[in-house]
Amino acid sequence: MSAQNNQIYLTLNNGIQMPQFGLGVYSIPAGEMTYNSVMTALKCGYRHIDTAHAYQNESNVGQAIKDSGISRDSIWVTSKLWPNEYGEGKTLKAIDRMLGRLGLDYVDLVYFHQPIGDYVGGWKEMEQALEMGKVRSIGISNFDVNDSIFNSLVETARIKPQIMQIECHPYAQRKHWQEMVKKHNIKIECWFPLGGRDSKGEILRDSVINEIAKAHNKSAAQVIIRWHLQEGFSVIPGSTNPSHIRENIESLAFTLSDDEMKQIRSLDREARYFNMTYEDQKRWFGQWNPTD
Numbered sequence: 409m410s411a412q413n414n415q416i417y418l419t420l421n422n423g424i425q426m427p428q429f430g431l432g433v434y435s436i437p438a439g440e441m442t443y444n445s446v447m448t449a450l451k452c453g454y455r456h457i458d459t460a461h462a463y464q465n466e467s468n469v470g471q472a473i474k475d476s477g478i479s480r481d482s483i484w485v486t487s488k489l490w491p492n493e494y495g496e497g498k499t500l501k502a503i504d505r506m507l508g509r510l511g512l513d514y515v516d517l518v519y520f521h522q523p524i525g526d527y528v529g530g531w532k533e534m535e536q537a538l539e540m541g542k543v544r545s546i547g548i549s550n551f552d553v554n555d556s557i558f559n560s561l562v563e564t565a566r567i568k569p570q571i572m573q574i575e576c577h578p579y580a581q582r583k584h585w586q587e588m589v590k591k592h593n594i595k596i597e598c599w600f601p602l603g604g605r606d607s608k609g610e611i612l613r614d615s616v617i618n619e620i621a622k623a624h625n626k627s628a629a630q631v632i633i634r635w636h637l638q639e640g641f642s643v644i645p646g647s648t649n650p651s652h653i654r655e656n657i658e659s660l661a662f663t664l665s666d667d668e669m670k671q672i673r674s675l676d677r678e679a680r681y682f683n684m685t686y687e688d689q690k691r692w693f694g695q696w697n698p699t700d
């Protein structure tokens with residue numbers, strides 16, 4: 409990681425630098441709630457926003473970016489395509505519609521949101537979109553179902569993904585996937601970095617994390633986010649609470665010791681909060697499609 413302009417950056421396998429820390433807007437209702445969360449984040453220094461077609465709030469993200477007055481090229485915008493948008497003859501058109509919803513000329517990172525449907529065919533158009541300048545980086549999300557699904561895309565891709573977005577936090581550190589991505593120089597971006605809303609703050613109450621937080625006069629959330637950053641993960645905690653949004657970015661400005669990092673690593677128990685089987689994912693995610 410490298411630091412400039414009060415941000416910390418990861419260098420991706422295409423040489424592009426991505427702000428390592430950002431705001432995620434999953435499950436934030438479309439409209440004012442998303443607009444206000446993104447605006448608050450941008451005003452207090454965030455330069456990376458993670459949305460998705462499935463979240464149905466891309467237009468609010470785009471509007472807040474436009475109204476913020478911050479130059480487009482200093483904000484990293486990520487969005488994700490849904491499985492019904494994968495395939496030759498489909499994916500480039502879907503990216504054009506995404507640009508329309510966001511009100512932008514390019515997206516910094518586009519993911520395939522789920523490993524369902526024609527992701528191999530669609531990836532060819534992701535590569536074309538990259539070469540045409542419609543997107544600057546391409547990634548895969550939730551391709552951690554098993555090794556063969558991951559390999560079926562990564563090993564056939566002409567242009568390898570730059571990032572894989574997966575659930576990852578101190579209770580599920582995903583050691584296997586940390587190894588799997590290494591040989592392709594793919595970075596990991598963590599969703600549910602604090603455990604997600606359904607965890608009801610379980611990791612935030614962890615006694616080891618709270619001891620470390622006390623020693624630094626920081627909150628448990630700040631310690632967890634800082635652990636992600638020092639592990640080399642990109643991290644995009646979600647929040648609609650302006651004081652949490654401000655608190656979370658302060659994680660950029662302190663350091664955990666090697667011993668503290670080791671203590672947090674020892675909390676790993678591969679306990680995920682999202683546990684739907686792949687069969688159920690195919691059934692449920694195949695039944696629902698986002699509207700434009």
Ligand SMILES: NC(=O)c1ccc[n+]([C@@H]2O[C@H](COP(=O)([O-])OP(=O)(O)OC[C@H]3O[C@@H](n4cnc5c(N)ncnc54)[C@H](OP(=O)(O)O)[C@@H]3O)[C@@H](O)[C@H]2O)c1
Nearest residue numbers: 432433434599600601602603604629645646647648649652
């Ligand atoms: N690719 C995928 O399939 C996928 C799946 C899930 C998520 N994601 C992405 O990852 C992002 C992060 O995941 P997430 O938002 O679901 O989970 P998360 O960031 O782990 O947790 C969000 C929860 O933490 C709370 N929180 C945030 N900051 C806090 C703080 N400083 N102190 C106490 N509580 C705090 C939030 O409540 P308040 O609103 O009250 O602050 C919210 O309930 C998403 O927004 C989305 O962009 C991707």
